Amino acid sequence: MEERDGGLFETEGGKGRKTYKVFATTVLVSIIWIWIYRATQLPPPAAGYRRWVWIGMFAAEVWLGLYWILTQSVRWSPTYRRTFKQRLSQRYENELPAVDIFVCTADPVIEPPMMVISTVLSVMAYDYPPEKLSVYLSDDGGSKVTFYALTQAAAFSEHWLPYCRNYKVEPASPAAYFKSTSNPSDTIRRQDFTVVQVIDIVVFVVGAEIVRRNEGSDRKCFKEQKVPEELRLEHQGFAEWDSFTSSRDHGAIVQILLDHNQDREGNSLPKLIYMAREKRPDHFHNFKAGAMNALIRVSSMISNGPIILNVDCDMYSNSRDTVRDALCFFMDEEKGHEIAFVQCPQCFDNLTKNDVYCGYLRIIREGDFHGLDGLGGPLYIGTGCFHRREILLGKSFDDESRISWKTENDHKETTENVIEKTKSLASCTYEIDTEWGNEIGLKYGCPVEDVITGLSIHCRGWKSVYHNPKREAFLGVAATTVDQVLVQHKRWSEGDLQILLSRYSPAWYGIGRVHPGLLMGYMMYCLWSPSSLPTLYYVIVPSLCLLNGVSLFPTVSSVWFLPFAYIIVSISAYEYLEFLRCGGTTREWWNDGRIWLYKRTSSYLFALLDTILGSDLSFVISSKVTDHERRERYEKEIMEFGGSSPLLTMVATLSMVNLVCFLGFVTKLVVSMGTETLRAYYETMIVHMVLCVAFVVLNVPLYLALFVRTDKGKIPSFVTVRSVSLSVFICTLFYFV
Numbered sequence: 001m002e003e004r005d006g007g008l009f010e011t012e013g014g015k016g017r018k019t020y021k022v023f024a025t026t027v028l029v030s031i032i033w034i035w036i037y038r039a040t041q042l043p044p045p046a047a048g049y050r051r052w053v054w055i056g057m058f059a060a061e062v063w064l065g066l067y068w069i070l071t072q073s074v075r076w077s078p079t080y081r082r083t084f085k086q087r088l089s090q091r092y093e094n095e096l097p098a099v100d101i102f103v104c105t106a107d108p109v110i111e112p113p114m115m116v117i118s119t120v121l122s123v124m125a126y127d128y129p130p131e132k133l134s135v136y137l138s139d140d141g142g143s144k145v146t147f148y149a150l151t152q153a154a155a156f157s158e159h160w161l162p163y164c165r166n167y168k169v170e171p172a173s174p175a176a177y178f179k180s181t182s183n184p185s186d187t188i189r190r191q192d193f194t195v196v197q198v199i200d201i202v203v204f205v206v207g208a209e210i211v212r213r214n215e216g217s218d219r220k221c222f223k224e225q226k227v228p229e230e231l232r233l234e235h236q237g238f239a240e241w242d243s244f245t246s247s248r249d250h251g252a253i254v255q256i257l258l259d260h261n262q263d264r265e266g267n268s269l270p271k272l273i274y275m276a277r278e279k280r281p282d283h284f285h286n287f288k289a290g291a292m293n294a295l296i297r298v299s300s301m302i303s304n305g306p307i308i309l310n311v312d313c314d315m316y317s318n319s320r321d322t323v324r325d326a327l328c329f330f331m332d333e334e335k336g337h338e339i340a341f342v343q344c345p346q347c348f349d350n351l352t353k354n355d356v357y358c359g360y361l362r363i364i365r366e367g368d369f370h371g372l373d374g375l376g377g378p379l380y381i382g383t384g385c386f387h388r389r390e391i392l393l394g395k396s397f398d399d400e401s402r403i404s405w406k407t408e409n410d411h412k413e414t415t416e417n418v419i420e421k422t423k424s425l426a427s428c429t430y431e432i433d434t435e436w437g438n439e440i441g442l443k444y445g446c447p448v449e450d451v452i453t454g455l456s457i458h459c460r461g462w463k464s465v466y467h468n469p470k471r472e473a474f475l476g477v478a479a480t481t482v483d484q485v486l487v488q489h490k491r492w493s494e495g496d497l498q499i500l501l502s503r504y505s506p507a508w509y510g511i512g513r514v515h516p517g518l519l520m521g522y523m524m525y526c527l528w529s530p531s532s533l534p535t536l537y538y539v540i541v542p543s544l545c546l547l548n549g550v551s552l553f554p555t556v557s558s559v560w561f562l563p564f565a566y567i568i569v570s571i572s573a574y575e576y577l578e579f580l581r582c583g584g585t586t587r588e589w590w591n592d593g594r595i596w597l598y599k600r601t602s603s604y605l606f607a608l609l610d611t612i613l614g615s616d617l618s619f620v621i622s623s624k625v626t627d628h629e630r631r632e633r634y635e636k637e638i639m640e641f642g643g644s645s646p647l648l649t650m651v652a653t654l655s656m657v658n659l660v661c662f663l664g665f666v667t668k669l670v671v672s673m674g675t676e677t678l679r680a681y682y683e684t685m686i687v688h689m690v691l692c693v694a695f696v697v698l699n700v701p702l703y704l705a706l707f708v709r710t711d712k713g714k715i716p717s718f719v720t721v722r723s724v725s726l727s728v729f730i731c732t733l734f735y736f737v
């Protein structure tokens, strides 16, 4: 099937590109046509405010048009990859490099320890020589309960890993596996199944009970988190917590739980290490980037694998092949030496059929990133990414230096002495006066440490690869409320904007260092938040003008009308078809439009404001748990608006402005009833009507949450009052100017 020669991976271009390029050209022509229209038909100064509104439209359309041009970079040459794992093992089975896997967790309440250890177990179970695997858990929560859970995972792995190996279990996350599998029919397998299931129940139910008992305790004071005395005696590591003040004030903890111990069948287990870096109130800890850098240093003393895989604590491995897949890229004889990192998409196992919050990010995952891959550089997006250690440490690309995969520092025994050294590497003073966070390791000071780090790697001449196999490599927990989605996107768009303003800005630093197409791709994300302004303008102003009967678009019979009609119809049709091609449903496409609108007009806007006003750097950790009631609504795809954040108020107010305009317009029509007015309106206001009606229909779930629903997921009454009054105020103001 796979011939013996040839590379370890294969690359294929996308289909239908010629047709697409023709289509894109027609869109470009229409955009320019619109610009010409705006410039030449500018109302005279006597037209009063219409002139200013017009100039605003012009500015918005110039921005959106230019932005559209940027997005073409990722449509131009999409690329798809396939790996040949058999060739890898034929050629290199004995020389496979050591791989260090970093799992990050930060808060035992929103990231339950039981979920964390399921992820840990899943990555321990890779189909890969276990003596070459080391798994590190970084716990920024410094939680005793998480540590306890990890000791249990260590014990369970002795049974779980052989079971996964013998029966090729997938997914190898016990939580996901037992949720999706019932008793196997084969007798021997059934016995084994029962054994692991019983141990699983003991580990997970007892663990969950301990976690539950801790839920009542004050989150801020983890010293209160209790692990029963008799369990504490099981592991001397708990002594580390004797001098522990709080999760924000404690010394470094490093504990080696498994040091290539043997499993139940006498095979080696991977190394398993718990790390909580030192935290002190007067030292800034740099969130995930800080944790990753501490992990890079600590692991260099313990296993020093030349390949590093990072996963977030909710992102369990869904395929036991992924490490080998990644190595097919790195070890490819022809191209491997240029590749700095291999990024897998972020996939989720809790999405509903029509993906109400568009957590799938379908177009990004199935479209954009394949396009970026064709330009040599899918972005580094944090979890699910394999790196070459030395490149993370700052090495630049040059053709001469092909790497050797030998590990220089494979400590066979881990002595007390080594542990003490690693603790100093995880101290919060270690980085003072060093280049860590700057030239070395992940970059600090940006809420998207991953993207900016990836960009700096691309700037040093490296390429990256996108690995998007049919069976998802990792599955995590996607946001399940509107508020969570908006907050997460605020962090992302704010971070991306900061990259634009940083020293690695694709707008200047990258020029000459990175492929121009890839720079355009980066710009597309960096400009997410400024794009909120023209979008906002387009969402409000045409609707307000509809209310006033002031036309901002050409009349239907005019030739200028063509480019507008063409763009509205063809872009919607194209996006719809692309959505279907990427595997989406019609409902999902519609939902996607809604979330797109909300993100653009709230998250991105607030990100822009925060950047301009210079707010403090923060990292709101995404919640990974939902209560029962909410989950029920989520599964029924009823949108969860609950909450009163400014983001939600913004979204509600905008939707109300459109509703008021729409109702005002309908009233006007009814009052002046007559086909004449209708015809006149149709002639001059059709684009306004289309836009306003589209926004109103898109917002139906929101109106229900404002006025009809009574459950807890509805919009709280005071937010309703606030947004209704605000929108009436805006409309009245505009009506009388």
Ligand SMILES: O=c1ccn([C@@H]2O[C@H](COP(=O)(O)OP(=O)(O)O[C@H]3O[C@H](CO)[C@@H](O)[C@H](O)[C@H]3O)[C@@H](O)[C@H]2O)c(=O)[nH]1
Pocket: 104, 105, 106, 107, 111, 138, 140, 286, 287, 288, 291, 311, 312, 313, 314, 346, 381, 382, 383, 447, 448, 449, 450, 488, 491, 492, 619, 620, 621, 622, 623
């Ligand atoms: O101080 C912190 C804060 C967060 N984390 C961990 O970082 C990961 C990502 O946090 P999450 O709240 O899940 O954020 P997401 O928005 O889902 O994460 C995406 O976006 C982040 C950048 O904004 C990247 O760091 C992530 O890898 C990427 O998955 C989680 O495992 C956290 O435990 C830490 O280790 N320390």
Ligand SMILES: [Mn+2]
Pocket: 312, 314, 476, 622
């Ligand atoms: Mn996450």
